[in-house]
Amino acid sequence: MIRVKDTQTSLDHVRFVFLHNKRAFYSRFGDADIYMIMGRNAANHSVTPELSKEMTAAFQIDHPLYLRGLAVNHPRERGMVRGLFAIFKANQEMIEFLDAKFGSVRDVVFENPVFLHYLGVFQPHIVNKFLAELIRPKCKMYIGCIPKDKVEKLIGSVHYYVETPARNAYATIDQWWPNVVQHIHDVELIIPAAGQATRVINKRLWEMGVEIQSFDIGSLVDVADERQTRKWIRLAGHRIDRYIINSHKNLNFTERMIYLRGEVKLKMYSLIKSLT
DSSP, X not given: OOEEOOHHHHHHHHHHHHHHOSSEEEXXXXXXXXXXXXXXXXXXXOOOHHHHHHHHHHHHOOBTXXXXXXXXXXXXXXXXXXXXXXXXXXXXXXXXXXXXXXXXXXXXXXXXXXXHHHHHHHOHHHHHHHHHHHTTTSOEEEEESSOHHHHXXXXXXXXXXXXXXXXXXXXXXXXXXXXXXXTGGGOSEEEEESTTHHHHHHHHHHHHTOOOEEEXXXXXXXXXXXXXXXXXXXXXXXXXXXXXXXXXOOOOHHHHHHHHHHHHHHHHHHHHHHHO
């Protein structure tokens, strides 16, 4: 059976590895990634044989400094319901596929793929501390489509910004990848946020053997640009915005009403889903 850590255990382990090693990677493999390894298309990427091959290779890297989050069979925790961090409907199909293709997954305890997202919604002070300690202070490169000034509200100063398309970033990787390589030795930390191409970025950096950290931050950056790209953002993104991105800000009356409306929507949804 595939085993995945709970969110707090994952945060503690990822923190330990990134705190004590100059070379450390964290990659999140979601349902779309597994579909692409299967050879299927996903929401923001069209699968190609080349992408599927690189995704497969990325998933097969097995090293204590290359941490893999996997959105299969992760524990259900307080507040998790369908559409809000609970396991996907295709969970069993993905278990059977991974077990058949990669028998070694039975010997691995994977990181939780949503530890930063889930804790950001339900325990934002923990995530603020994580970001303040391990992400914001470092000289970093951001790879993705969120505007630099917006993403800096979440992760701190970005010293090198590599822009990718919002959709199907892998299709143009030959155009933007040289910009990554050009400044790879000038930073301590990479924050890749380019959809499925993120896993390819980490795989290529790992194979280069470069002494660097790379943290796959996922859709958390979309909240900084008010992009409602995920259901969890539409339901609970207001909490990330309030307690992480704008934790220093005093809300005016209108902003407080928007936040309260979001809270009502979130609690009603959670209640209904918990009863079904």
